[in-house]
Amino acid sequence: MRGTSLPLLAALLMVAAVPALASEPLPWAIGFQQGASPTMERITTLSTIVNGVIVVVVILVTALVAYVAWRFNATRNPVPATWSHNTILEIAWTAIPAIILAVIAVPSFRLLYFMDRVQDADMTLKIIGHQWYWSYEYPDQNVKFDAMMVADADLKPEQRRLLSTDNEVVLPVGVPIRLQMTADDVLHSWAVPAFGVKTDAVPGRLNESWVKINQPGIYYGQCSELCGVNHAYMPITIRAVPKEQFQAWADDARSRFARITDDTNLAAAPATR
Numbered sequence: 001m002r003g004t005s006l007p008l009l010a011a012l013l014m015v016a017a018v019p020a021l022a023s024e025p026l027p028w029a030i031g032f033q034q035g036a037s038p039t040m041e042r043i044t045t046l047s048t049i050v051n052g053v054i055v056v057v058v059i060l061v062t063a064l065v066a067y068v069a070w071r072f073n074a075t076r077n078p079v080p081a082t083w084s085h086n087t088i089l090e091i092a093w094t095a096i097p098a099i100i101l102a103v104i105a106v107p108s109f110r111l112l113y114f115m116d117r118v119q120d121a122d123m124t125l126k127i128i129g130h131q132w133y134w135s136y137e138y139p140d141q142n143v144k145f146d147a148m149m150v151a152d153a154d155l156k157p158e159q160r161r162l163l164s165t166d167n168e169v170v171l172p173v174g175v176p177i178r179l180q181m182t183a184d185d186v187l188h189s190w191a192v193p194a195f196g197v198k199t200d201a202v203p204g205r206l207n208e209s210w211v212k213i214n215q216p217g218i219y220y221g222q223c224s225e226l227c228g229v230n231h232a233y234m235p236i237t238i239r240a241v242p243k244e245q246f247q248a249w250a251d252d253a254r255s256r257f258a259r260i261t262d263d264t265n266l267a268a269a270p271a272t273r
């Protein structure tokens with residue numbers, strides 16, 4: 001028994017020590033993916049601070065309980081004290097946790113407001129959830145397309161199973177991008193962990209978030225609102241590229257994909273909702 005449990009413990013410790021430094025899911029990784037936007041960097045920092053507070057509180061409470069169990073057990077302390085109230089102690093153990101919560105609330109609210117609305121976005125990406133794929137519109141670039149998951153049989157070596165899509169969402173780095181989400185059937189949620197974005201796509205509503213991508217790379221996400229049988233098969237693949245490269249892609253994309261202005265159905269569509 002001892003022989004098998006020690007290597008297991010060692011393996012668990014090694015897994016715990018592996019830092020999650022990639023902007024994609026890794027086997028056995030724990031913690032967040034590496035942040036690729038100012039929002040995710042701040043979420044990671046706040047999480048580290050709150051975890052620090054949690055560790056200190058747990059150590060303090062555990063030590064206190066252990067001390068009381070040792071110092072005041074029946075053998076060591078046969079005649080217990082008879083008092084039952086202590087005003088100062090009761091005020092302290094109410095006030096101190098309240099102060100800790102208030103202190104945590106300050107950076108937490110600052111982050112909420114920071115994430116909430118983009119200031120001076122350079123461009124907009126409109127994201128529409130469908131059962132079961134995402135479609136994207138670039139109103140500033142006049143491009144729109146659908147993005148379907150790549151089936152296992154069609155995966156190229158550099159693609160990720162259940163995460164890669166046939167058309168990638170190409171976005172420029174270093175630019176504030178307004179993200180607008182909606183859906184045309186049921187609730188979906190557009191979630192990209194490395195960006196710190198997870199926003200519901202709701203039929204008949206336009207939700208908004210934003211991202212500024214720090215460096216070029218491929219980032220993955222998934223629908224995060226249970227939306228039917230193929231909910232697990234509508235991933236998000238984003239390719240972040242330098243601004244000039246993005247412009248070149250957009251120019252090319254206009255000839256490969258549909259243009260938003262081509263959509264004559266927009267005016268003709270009956271109001272169904």
Ligand SMILES: [Cu+2]
Pocket residue numbers: 129130187188189223224225226227231234
């Ligand atoms: Cu969905």
